[in-house]
Amino acid sequence: MILEAISKNFFLYLSKNKVLDRMAKRFGTKFGADKIVGGETFSQAIPLIETLNHEGLQVTVDHLGEFVNSKKEARERAQECIETIQAISHHQLNSEVSLKLTSLGLDIDEELVMENMEQILEEAEKLGITVTIDMEDSSRCERTLAIYKALKENYPNLGTVIQSYLYKSEEYVDELDPYRPYLRLVKGAYKESGKVAFQEKQKVDENLKGLIKKNLLNGHYTAIASHDDAILDYTKRLVKEHGIPNDQFEFQMLYGMRNQTQHELLKEGYTVRVYLPYGEDWYGYFMRRLAERPANIAFAVKGIFTK
Ligand SMILES: Cc1cc2nc3c(=O)[nH]c(=O)nc-3n(C[C@H](O)[C@H](O)[C@H](O)COP(=O)(O)OP(=O)(O)OC[C@H]3O[C@@H](n4cnc5c(N)ncnc54)[C@H](O)[C@@H]3O)c2cc1C
Structure with a gap:
């Protein structure tokens, strides 16, 4: 321990x-x-996505690299994201896009983030591709949710993430309910203090179960993103008990983690999506997974x- x-x-x-x-x-x-990691460029990741799709797995791609230092860099990241969306459509890949608002300038200028997001989402809507806003550390959570709410009305194909380690996570799920959110529910990956987040694994796990139940019973599409058997088993029991159809939820796992379990879930008839990061900035992601x-x-x- x-x-x-x-x-x-x-x-x-x-x-x-x-x-x-x-x-x-x-x-x-x-x-x-x-x-x-799927490669250092999106082109390198394409054959891998094709293979995963061929195996029956759906994908969400994430261009690694959270922080940008200038407006110019943030605009470049938005443009790269648009190009990825176009490539997904062009190559007929079964893939969504995940992105982080800091990469689009969240810490520089919120208007810039909105502009960047609107451009990305215009293209995504046009090509029928879903975009999910990843959740970063707690200091950015409420700003991220405010942007999500502002965009969701015009762009229905938009998802975001709630982390069960946050004390306020249940409140966030309640606040999002009227927006008919597409939520990815996770335990949370950042180092957070006891001021904002549960420190005991058992509480984080129990809270995640509560959030899964709430969002599913609210009738919203839910991604259960966990490698934890206890969470997977809980979800399977819950959906059975409440007659929640398989097309109202999916399991998500990180690329390279629990491959066998991913395929077992597929065989059981569930939708499974693999989160596939790519890009030159793979180092921080790799270390966080370690x-x-x-x-x-x-x-x-x-x-x-x-x-
Ligand atoms: C698709 C996806 C997207 C995510 N997006 C975000 C995000 O936007 N923001 C954010 O903060 N976090 C995100 N996360 C990370 C998440 O918050 C957790 O940090 C991470 O998933 C670890 O928690 P866990 O539920 O998988 O299980 P843990 O609590 O880490 O592990 C519980 C148990 O699961 C089993 N297990 C876990 N991993 C493995 C493995 N690799 N192989 C075998 N058994 C394993 C073990 O038995 C372990 O004891 C995401 C995770 C996924 C899968």
Whole structure:
């Protein structure tokens, strides 16, 4: 338990190391990261998405890289996102798009984010592609939800994420109810203080179950994004008990995690979507995943020595 906490903090610390980030960019994803990242460009990810689709898995792609430093960079990121949407449509991929508002300038100028989002969503609506706004750390949560609400009315194909570790998560699900939200429900990936978030895993897990039940019984499409058997089993029991149809929810997992379980869920008739990150900025994502589950180190280390 103590070892787990130390390694979690260690990898979260490493995830912010600029020197290692630069080195990672130089060496590329081949030293283990390619097991959980789709490539350094969207073109590299296309054959992989085709393979996943062929296996019956749906996909959501995420262009890695959270923070931008200028308006120009934020506009470039929006343009790249539009190009990804066009490529998904052109290659007839079964894929949605996930994005982070900080990459579109959330910390620079909220008007700019709205402009960027509107351009992205115009293209996405035109081509029938769903976009989900990932949830970042708690300091950005309420701004993200305000933007979600402002956009959802005009762009129905828009989803966002609620993290069950936040005390206010249930309140957020209630507030979103009138917007008929498409919600991805997760436990939460950032290091948050006891002021805003449950610190005990059991409370985070119980709260996630409550949120899943609430959003499904509210009648909204729900993505249950977890690798945890207890959460998967809970959802399966819940939908059976309440007669919730399979087309009102889906399971989501990160690319490279629990592949066998993903295929078992498919065989049981459930929709399964794989979250596939790509891009040059894979280093921070890779380290955060290692922090979450140090067992992932095994294949990363193996990757270094076998390639
Ligand atoms: C598709 C997707 C999108 C996400 N989007 C966001 C987001 O926008 N914002 C955000 O903050 N977080 C996001 N997350 C991350 C999420 O918040 C959690 O940090 C992450 O999913 C770990 O929690 P968990 O529910 O998978 O299980 P955990 O609580 O980490 O693990 C519980 C149990 O599940 C099993 N397990 C977990 N991982 C594995 C594995 N790799 N292999 C085998 N068994 C495993 C183990 O038995 C483990 O004890 C996302 C996660 C997914 C899957």
